[in-house]
Amino acid sequence: MAEVAADDRTYLQAFANFLGAPEPALRLLISILIGYPIVLIHRYTLYCKSPKLQHLYFIVTGVSIALFNYGHNVVHSAVCVMVAWLLLLLIGGTLKSVIISFVFQMTYLLVGYYMTGTDTYDIKWSMPHCVLTLRLIALTYDVYDGRKDPGKLSNDQQKTALSFTPTLVEIAAHTYFPASFMVGPQFSMRRYLDFVKGTLVGCELPPCLIPGLLRGGLGLFYLAVYQVGISYIPDAFINSEEYYDLSLWQRHMMVGLWAKITLYKYISCWLIAEGVCIMSGLSYSGKDANGNCLWNGCANVKIGLYEGATTFGHMIASFNTNTNAWVAQYVYKRLRFLNNRYISQTSALVFLAVWHGLHSGYYACFFMEFVVMNFERDIVNYVNQYPRLVSLLNAGPLKYFKFVVLKLYVVVFMGYCLGPFVLLKLHRWWKFYSSLYFSGHLFFALWPFYAPAVKAIIKTIGGERVKDDKGKKE
Numbered sequence: 001m002a003e004v005a006a007d008d009r010t011y012l013q014a015f016a017n018f019l020g021a022p023e024p025a026l027r028l029l030i031s032i033l034i035g036y037p038i039v040l041i042h043r044y045t046l047y048c049k050s051p052k053l054q055h056l057y058f059i060v061t062g063v064s065i066a067l068f069n070y071g072h073n074v075v076h077s078a079v080c081v082m083v084a085w086l087l088l089l090l091i092g093g094t095l096k097s098v099i100i101s102f103v104f105q106m107t108y109l110l111v112g113y114y115m116t117g118t119d120t121y122d123i124k125w126s127m128p129h130c131v132l133t134l135r136l137i138a139l140t141y142d143v144y145d146g147r148k149d150p151g152k153l154s155n156d157q158q159k160t161a162l163s164f165t166p167t168l169v170e171i172a173a174h175t176y177f178p179a180s181f182m183v184g185p186q187f188s189m190r191r192y193l194d195f196v197k198g199t200l201v202g203c204e205l206p207p208c209l210i211p212g213l214l215r216g217g218l219g220l221f222y223l224a225v226y227q228v229g230i231s232y233i234p235d236a237f238i239n240s241e242e243y244y245d246l247s248l249w250q251r252h253m254m255v256g257l258w259a260k261i262t263l264y265k266y267i268s269c270w271l272i273a274e275g276v277c278i279m280s281g282l283s284y285s286g287k288d289a290n291g292n293c294l295w296n297g298c299a300n301v302k303i304g305l306y307e308g309a310t311t312f313g314h315m316i317a318s319f320n321t322n323t324n325a326w327v328a329q330y331v332y333k334r335l336r337f338l339n340n341r342y343i344s345q346t347s348a349l350v351f352l353a354v355w356h357g358l359h360s361g362y363y364a365c366f367f368m369e370f371v372v373m374n375f376e377r378d379i380v381n382y383v384n385q386y387p388r389l390v391s392l393l394n395a396g397p398l399k400y401f402k403f404v405v406l407k408l409y410v411v412v413f414m415g416y417c418l419g420p421f422v423l424l425k426l427h428r429w430w431k432f433y434s435s436l437y438f439s440g441h442l443f444f445a446l447w448p449f450y451a452p453a454v455k456a457i458i459k460t461i462g463g464e465r466v467k468d469d470k471g472k473k474e
Contacts, residue, residue, distance in 0.1 A: 021227075024069070024123035028182060029223075031065045032269060035179045035276035036216065042280065048203035051196045055173035062176025066128070069182070073125035077132050080108055081175050084136040085168045092140070092165045093147040101140035106354070109133045113357045120424065128182045130355060132175055134326050139171065139189050141330055156329045160188040179276035183269045185300040185322040187282065201284045201293075208278050211295045216275025218303070223268035229261030235422055238432060251435055252412050259415030262422060263319070270300040270320075298322070310406035311380075312372045315414060327352060346370065361420035361429050368417040371444040378447070382455055386462025416440040 016023040038061050046054050066074040083104060091097045112126035138160070145153055145161035153161060166174070166189055174192045175181070194200040237243055238258060246254060277283045277298040285297035305318035316324060327348050335344040353366040383389060393402050416436060420429035433441070459465065 022123070027069050028123055028269070029272075031069055031182050032272050032276070034065065035273065036212075036279060038178045039276055039280035043205065047205060047281070048198040051193075052169065054196045055169045058173040058177050059169070061178040062173075062181045065178055065181060066125075066176070069123075069128075070125040076108070076112060076125055076129060077175065080105060080129075080132060080136055081172050082168075084139060085166075085171050088140065088143055088165045088171075092143045095144065098140050098144050102137055105133045105137050110354070110358065117358060131181070131184050131186070133355070134186055134323070134330075135175055136171075138186070138326065138330055139166070139174075142189060154333065156333075160190050160329075162189060166193075177282075179280055179282065180273060180298070183273050185270065185274060185277065185298045186326050187277075187298055187322075191282065191297065195280070195282045195284075201281050206281045206284060207293060208281050208284070208295055211293075212275045212277075212279030214275075215278055215295075216272050219268045219271030219273075219275060222264045222271060226261060226264035226268055229264065233258045233261055235262070238419065238423070239428060244435060248437065252416070252439070255415035255419065255436065256408075256411035256413075257415070259418040260411060262418065263414075266320070267301050267303075267306070271303075274298055274300060309410050310403060311376055311410065312369070312414070312417075313376055315410065316369075316373070323352075345373075356421075359424040360426045361422070361424040364420035364429055365417055368420075368440060368444070371441075371447075372413070372417065375444045375447045378451065379454070383458060383462075385465050386458060387466060388464065389458065389462035392461075413440055413443075 012026060013023045016026040042054070042057060046057055063074060066077060084101060087097050087101055087104075091100075109126065109129055112129055116122060116124040116126045139162075142160045142162045143165060145157045146163040148161070150158060150161070170189070170193065173196075174189050177192065180187065191200065233254065235258075238255065243251065243254065274283065278295045283295045283298040285294045287293055300320060300322045302318040302321065305314055309315045309318060331351050332344050332348040335347055338344060349366040349370050353362045356362040383393075392398065417440065419432045423429040423432055
């Protein structure tokens with residue numbers, strides 16, 4: 001067996017070298033793509049059959065994918081699944097179970113990051129473990145919500161709440177579901193169980209093969225664009241002598257293009273994984289006005305919104321949407337009792353940074369997200385109080401000019417914000433920001449100091465002002 005494994009690694013390494021990709025990245029891609037035949041076999045042999053057999057099928061295939069990538073390190077996910085089940089069995093449905101689950105799962109993840117971390121982004125067992133961590137924490141929350149009065153639950157909570165404690169087999173199958181174990185997307189235990197029971201779509205085979213293949217094909221297209229892009233602008237370019245020889249404005253533009261290419265790596269993986277979820281039937285989300293089936297229940301990226309984004313708000317709403325929705329439901333909205341939006345927002349961003357890892361670059365990145373979003377919220381709210389100015393900006397040739405300016409703004413400063421996320425280490429991202437003279441920090445973080453001047457200009461151009469949401473004018 002050891003010899004077979006060694007040969008397997010040798011062949012894969014040779015193929016990875018031929019493609020110009022790291023071997024762990026190739027294993028990851030194979031693991032996502034193999035989801036397609038796995039769900040096809042399920043579709044034609046087990047769909048709407050015995051739930052227990054379906055659970056076992058998903059456990060066996062999911063664990064096999066984990067073994068293919070990380071070998072004996074699959075034990076880490078198994079330990080966390082076992083602890084989650086025991087916790088629900090003993091004190092499930094209580095606030096104490098939620099707190100213990102949150103602390104244990106996050107601590108296990110962070111220790112994993114510490115044990116496996118290096119100076120670069122690594123594809124090791126801790127990578128899919130971050131997906132598992134959110135899934136198991138959410139499970140405990142959902143059982144807790146299921147013990148509450150349904151009338152006191154939000155719409156999101158009503159869709160995910162569980163009035164019973166899932167079995168160990170159900171938890172394991174939900175965790176190792178082969179279409180999402182490696183890179184997501186997140187989906188609730190409630191959705192998974194409805195899918196297995198046949199109540200999500202119905203027991204007639206759903207018309208999801210073509211939509212799934214199209215979504216997966218789009219993912220492969222983005223993967224190809226990424227591979228071509230990094231051959232011209234690899235991560236190493238941002239700290240190269242060639243980069244530092246560019247003028248300041250050229251550095252900003254190159255950073256923006258580099259970030260655009262880098263994000264395609266994540267988008268391609270999410271689209272391919274989503275295609276698997278669609279083909280399984282798990283992504284069903286009802287029908288549109290014309291009676292056509294909708295398959296966006298597991299979507300993790302909104303391509304149209306992403307490519308047309310002209311604000312960071314658009315980018316956040318279109319990128320990694322499942323994780324953002326998870327944080328909104330299980331972190332941000334749970335802090336409403338504090339009655340302070342900024343504390344809730346800060347807590348959510350700190351959680352995201354911690355969840356991503358221990359590298360300082362994550363914290364620098366999410367700090368920039370905080371200041372950028374507050375900048376945009378403030379200026380958009382103020383501009384919207386001047387209907388004449390809004391109409392002017394959205395009419396005639398000016399709307400096209402506005403689009404170009406805002407598109408450049410998003411591309412350039414998205415690269416600026418993403419830099420630390422990719423470079424990770426303080427000495428690397430500090431040098432990166434130094435090369436750009438900390439332009440983003442000056443532009444966004446200093447907004448409160450130059451905001452009065454900008455608002456005075458807006459007021460001069462805007463004419464009559466509508467005050468906030470009270471309908472009063474001045």
